[in-house]
Amino acid sequence: MTQSEIVETPAGDARITWHPATGRAGVVLAVSHGAGGGIGAQDLQALAAALPAAGVTVALVEQPWRVAGKKVAPAPKTLDTGWRGLWPALEKKGLPIVAGGRSAGARVACRTARELGARAVLALSFPLHPPGKPEKSRADELLGAGVPVLVVQGGNDSFGRPEEFPDGSYELIEVDAADHGLSVPKRAALTQQEALGTVVDGVRKWITALV
Numbered sequence: 001m002t003q004s005e006i007v008e009t010p011a012g013d014a015r016i017t018w019h020p021a022t023g024r025a026g027v028v029l030a031v032s033h034g035a036g037g038g039i040g041a042q043d044l045q046a047l048a049a050a051l052p053a054a055g056v057t058v059a060l061v062e063q064p065w066r067v068a069g070k071k072v073a074p075a076p077k078t079l080d081t082g083w084r085g086l087w088p089a090l091e092k093k094g095l096p097i098v099a100g101g102r103s104a105g106a107r108v109a110c111r112t113a114r115e116l117g118a119r120a121v122l123a124l125s126f127p128l129h130p131p132g133k134p135e136k137s138r139a140d141e142l143l144g145a146g147v148p149v150l151v152v153q154g155g156n157d158s159f160g161r162p163e164e165f166p167d168g169s170y171e172l173i174e175v176d177a178a179d180h181g182l183s184v185p186k187r188a189a190l191t192q193q194e195a196l197g198t199v200v201d202g203v204r205k206w207i208t209a210l211v
Helices: 042-054 076-091 104-116 139-143 192-210
Strands: 003-009 012-019 027-032 056-062 097-102 120-124 149-154 171-175
Touching: 003 076, 012 042, 012 076, 027 042, 027 076, 027 104, 027 120, 027 192, 042 056, 042 192, 056 076, 076 097, 076 104, 097 104, 104 120, 104 139, 120 192, 149 192, 171 192
Parallel strands: 027 056, 027 097, 097 120, 120 149, 149 171
Antiparallel strands: 003 012, 012 056
């Protein structure tokens, strides 16, 4: 049964929607949204629906700007401030925390993982660079996370296709033909449900191996 919690942070009120593990919880997966959407993103919802049965408590995190009803995300520094401010609420469960997010949320998780003591980072659709601007790489954030990282990337992500990612100590799962939202075209070899299954299965196996 889901529960929502408002958490005060220096950047404003954030919201955590808890999806508790159905049995004994072994880890908390805290995932936030990107700069252009909320926790209704299909990959976040798929993880929240499936992982509790595997002993993972999923915390879907809404940054203060989303809770306040704003349409444009603030600067990365402010996003990091909000994430740091809600971290103590995640720690109250007394479990290891995997920090995660999609797009901008993945960048936040990477930038703050080591200082906050995250067990690992789940980076969904990591925005390696702005579309059409591969020279503006954000690879340093990914490579500098300092903890185990799993990247889940669409094969046709305009923010960085899997083959563009640099060598590093992270793991990467490719979702064939998927875009930045991990949506696949109707002509793709796999259905949307199968694509989300690839995401969920890959994340489940990775987290299980971690803990």
